[in-house]
Amino acid sequence: MTQLHYRLITLAISLGYSLHSYAEAPLPSSVLKDNTETFEIACPDNPQQTTIDMNDCMSTKRDAAKSVEEKYLNTARQRISAKQDNQTLNAFEAENNAWDILINTASHATGVEWQGGTIRGVKATDREIALIELRIHNQWQNWLRYEDSTPPVLPEPLFHNVE
Numbered sequence: 001m002t003q004l005h006y007r008l009i010t011l012a013i014s015l016g017y018s019l020h021s022y023a024e025a026p027l028p029s030s031v032l033k034d035n036t037e038t039f040e041i042a043c044p045d046n047p048q049q050t051t052i053d054m055n056d057c058m059s060t061k062r063d064a065a066k067s068v069e070e071k072y073l074n075t076a077r078q079r080i081s082a083k084q085d086n087q088t089l090n091a092f093e094a095e096n097n098a099w100d101i102l103i104n105t106a107s108h109a110t111g112v113e114w115q116g117g118t119i120r121g122v123k124a125t126d127r128e129i130a131l132i133e134l135r136i137h138n139q140w141q142n143w144l145r146y147e148d149s150t151p152p153v154l155p156e157p158l159f160h161n162v163e
Helices: 003-021 051-082 086-113 120-143
Strands: 030-033 036-041 156-161
Touching (some): 051 086, 086 120
Parallel strands (some): 036 156
């Protein structure tokens, strides 16, 4: 294949990921214990026997992680907005833009590493999910908890990836 074909395939895959990621998914099941909430990132009823099954599973898992991400980001945004501090809100939004760029760039790089292989989409999406989970926890640490004994705004997010 020519370089142009690889670029077109990459673009098509990226657009597919981007369009699919806007699908609204319910929050995954979770267990709340000792001020932590462990979310189960899974794709039940998916046999994962074909590449198509595996890609569908990873999309389901990504949607679940993104629904948790939305919950935590919206809560942080509301907390900052309530203070009516535009400088902090602008910094928070700039941070979110940087996270979006990092996640997209890193996922794309993993896709490039695996180009030509049928596992490419699975590997790229797996990396995307790992970075989304890191983002959620990092932003919880920085925007949704306190340095004293005050309970956090939301419980600490943890993730259990079900294979």
